Amino acid sequence: MARWEPDARARLANAALDLYLERGFEQTTVTDIAQRAGVTERTFFRHFADKREVLFDGTNALQSGVLEAIATAQDGNAFDIAGRALVAGSAFLEERGEFAGRRTRAILANPELHERELLKLARLSTAIAEALHDRGTPTGAARLAAQAAVAAFSAGFERWSGAGTSATLAESIEAALAEMRGIVGTA
Amino acid sequence: MARWEPDARARLANAALDLYLERGFEQTTVTDIAQRAGVTERTFFRHFADKREVLFDGTNALQSGVLEAIATAQDGNAFDIAGRALVAGSAFLEERGEFAGRRTRAILANPELHERELLKLARLSTAIAEALHDRGTPTGAARLAAQAAVAAFSAGFERWSGAGTSATLAESIEAALAEMRGIVGTA
Secondary structure, three states, rough: OOOOOHHHHHHHHHHHHHHHHHHEEEOHHHHHHHHHHHOOHHHHHHOOOOOOHHHHHHHHHHHHHHHHHHHHHOOOOHHHHHHHHHHHHHHHHHHHHHHHHHHHHHHHHOOOHHHHHHHHHHHHHHHHHHHHHOOOOOOHHHHHHHHHHHHHHHHHHHHHOOOOOOOOOOHHHHHHHHHHHHHHHOO | OOOOOOOOOHHHHHHHHHHHHHHHHOOOOOOHOOOHHHOHHHHHHHHHOOOOOHHHHHHHHHHHHHHHHHHOOOOOHHHHHHHHHHHHHHHHHHHHHHHHHHHHHHHHHHHHHHHHHHHHHHHHHHHHHHHHHHHHOHHHHHHHHHHHHHHHHHHHHHHOOOOOOOHHHHHHHHHHHHHHHHHHOOO
């Protein structure tokens, strides 16, 4: 007999983030989050496995989108394919700039969340390397291309989600990919 | 009244690694390790903070060596400086090939150790980026250069520590750095 909860997921995510920034991640319970969002704890657990996952919901969706983009990409250089797939797969984040900025602040304020973020990015990189390998890129080259592209994505994402840029997320990632090329590619 | 323990540190590291590979990391206690190495638990804790750190002793030494090499490097491209510093800083690992190969197997067999390895590499990358920044490289470029160089180092290290290569560690890292250039640098 669940009652109808318009946007419960988004409300829960916003409530969680507010609380993490107000009182800290450790000091926030699922009960607090559910209360702030005006839903039951059961509703929380219908949407998220635990209070950490609230912040990594987008990362999981990003990974699916990126892998799909790699699978259907035109032929080309592995770094390019990975870079373009990261731009395409992250398009849905474009409208979440304000949330992303607050999320970055919450993650950097908590070592446990920061570690989780690094591991999620490492997993994204491994998944991209496997997808590139499935298209025929040798394993070693696929890993290097994936790691360089994810590093650029991460830099672009952070710049975009920070204050003081008018660039879109896609533009920020593309700029970081070009910067990576310039830094690594010139002897 | 500590008795004299020739090479207790190396004996402990080898004993720990043997046990992790024989029965698994989770199933091994510090007591087991000390016993196998023929020393007391107290001796173990004089050398290592916990049973996980046994495997990351080299990573800490690597980081110090790399940062020193960056601080004293000639001017040049940030990716080059980071790459050369990783080669120089890892020279002491060259004679530990057999240990490194078994260490990689133990780490890949345990998710907790694998996460720790990823985090240590992420920290190494952050430290390199800061050292590059101290020399005048802008923050964003320093981070990208550091991440690309660490990704190449890690690939080279893994290839070297795996079976079936006659290349030295330095040669393996240099090959991976060159491969990274080729992959990222060509449009």
